[in-house]
Amino acid sequence: MTLELNGRRIFAKGTNFVPPEIFASKLNYEIYKKQLQLVLDCNMNIIRMWGGGLVNKESFFELCDEMGIMVWQEFPLACNNYKDNDHYLKVLDKESRSIIKRLKKHPSVVMWCGGNELFCSWSGMTNQSKAIRLLDKNCYELDENTPYLQTSPLYGMGHGHYMPFSSMFTETMTDIIESDFTAYTEFGVPAPSPFEYIKKFTPEEEWYTVEPGTSWEWHHALKAWDGNENTWFCRDMIERYYGKAKTLGEIIENGVELQGEVLKHIFEEARRKWPKTSMALNWCFNEPWPSAANNSVINYPDIPKQGYYGVQAALRNQMFSVRVKKMIHYPGSTLNFEIHLLNDLPEKLKGQKFSVELSDKNGTFKRWDNLYSNEVEERSSNIILALSTVLPNSISNKFKINIICEDKHLSSEYLMFARTPDLV
Known part of the structure; x- marks a missing residue:
């Protein structure tokens, strides 16, 4: 359509x-x-x-x-x-x-x-x-x-x-x-509301656990859809990406x-x-x-x-975009992804010089510099190139893919997760 x-x-x-x-x-x-x-x-x-x-x-x-x-x-x-x-x-x-x-x-x-x-x-x-x-x-x-x-x-x-x-x-x-x-x-994609927002309509004694029969259920954190006990808070889903959280505030922030x-x-x-x-x-x-x-x-x-x-x-009209098949990856596995350039405007987008950077909390662990895209047509989606690298075994549980362009309006950033198979 x-x-x-x-x-x-x-x-x-x-x-x-x-x-x-x-x-x-x-x-x-x-x-x-x-x-x-x-x-x-x-x-x-x-x-x-x-x-x-x-x-x-x-x-x-x-x-x-x-x-x-x-x-x-x-x-x-x-x-x-x-x-x-x-x-x-x-x-x-x-x-x-x-x-x-x-x-x-x-x-x-x-x-x-x-x-x-x-x-x-x-x-x-x-x-x-x-x-x-x-x-x-x-x-x-x-x-x-x-x-x-x-x-x-x-x-x-x-x-x-x-x-x-x-x-x-x-x-x-x-x-x-x-x-x-x-x-x-x-x-x-469901998500808890920010904790400070939730506190406005929940009593203080409910700020430590998410339980049925409480304000959490009445405000759609539990049993809200399709017979699923966990919707829409979905703690189990959040933990598949981030791992176990130490506090309720942390799990909310992650979600x-x-x-x-x-x-x-x-x-x-x-x-x-x-x-x-x-x-x-x-x-x-x-x-x-x-x-x-x-x-x-x-x-x-x-x-x-x-x-x-x-x-x-x-939804920016013009932007670099990363196609990667999943967000959860294993340390030591091969990360494959593509760089695309999207143009929704009725005018051509000139060629761009850009870099791609992979980083975690310890800093950059892989970088490709001096990459170029050709001019792209109006109202078009364009694959620019495909990249691949092996993730370090010591990678943090969260890392990012960054596309850094001279025209900053086209730059993009993506959050990824590194989890061992037994934790997913």
């Missing part, structure tokens, strides 16, 4: 946007403005208005028009089988026509969608379900020039994962590299850092696949209330997490 605007194909880089408040009556221009400015500052150009949410007020769309943020607008259907019931279809007909008539004047609304996860096994609808056909009919009659998508995902789209490790115990970034989708419309690093790799890999892949939207951008842990990159009401800045770095 590729968006084409004014004859120009673009990479849609953005996020899934949920209602910023639990009570819709609280939503206003000021709230929308703060959150949409964060979207724009994160180098995103599109937001998906998920079918499990609501249709926002007029000021939201006016701001998107003004800021140049594209909107993928779903009708309010999600994760269910909406039966071919005459009464329901009459309600849906009236509701959907009202939505289309109100929003079609906004240039920011670039796509309609029937709703979220309607063709999945747990919902069971098809393209012949009357609700889907009705929405298609209304979109064509009332706004024929705006594309309509029956649901998300459709065949050929990536949807998930929501963990740094998949159910097959491979790193999610490995799965993304080995996949071949045209769009990644949902993917996420906060990990989210941004994994999201960075996923977004960049989707961009490296251009033009086969032309969309990447993380789940999710925001939250409607204070959470102890979740997948969002900003905390309620509008506080960026460290993960936000990782995404911001990954």
Whole structure:
């Protein structure tokens, strides 16, 4: 799936946007403005208005028009089988026509969608379900020039994962590299919120352990998703990368850092696949209330997490990017990686001189200097070279890959982990 605007194909880089408040009556221009400015500052150009949410007020769309943020607008259907019931279809007909008539004047609304996860096994609808056909009919009659998508995902789209490790115990970034989708419309990495933020809504006696039946559970650190006891705090996942932490504060700090690093790799890999892949939207951008842990990159009401800045770095219009199949490596093993140059702008990017450096807490242990890239075309993804080295046996448990460019705006940095096999 590729968006084409004014004859120009673009990479849609953005996020899934949920209602910023639990009570819709609280939503206003000021709230929308703060959150949409964060979207724009994160180098995103599109937001998906998920079918499990609501249709926002007029000021939201006016701001998107003004800021140049594209909107993928779903009708309010999600994760269910909406039966071919005459009464329901009459309600849906009236509701959907009202939505289309109100929003079609906004240039920011670039796509309609029937709703979220309607063709999945747990919902069971098809393209012949009357609700889907009705929405298609209304979109064509009332706004024929705006594309309509029956649901998300459709065949050929990536949807998930929501963990740094998949159910097959491979790193999610490995799965993304080995996949071949045209769009990644949902993917996420959970993280605890910063400890100082959590302390604002938890009693002091709960600041030492994360236990069920406490504020941690009520604020989504435990038992929040898919029957998994550990979501969304996911201590076990964090420790697979960092090892055992001595304090709760340390494990939280590690989890906060990990989210941004994994999201960075996923977004960049989707961009490296251009033009086969032309969309990447993380789940999710925001939250409607204070959470102890979740997948969002900003905390309620509008506080960026460290993960936000990782995404911001990954979505720069022009940048060097590293493709490495995993973040966890063994001391003494061979590290293989590629250097890519990404250019989303409608202009060529001149050749660059750059260096690549590997370092840990003890300093630099490998460096390649006087490397060059040729001029690259507009709106392109380019592999520059592949590099390989053997990691020292004495390497620290964390190390970095740095691309250092004379044009600092193109430089990039990546966190890696060195763990012995028995600790992974």
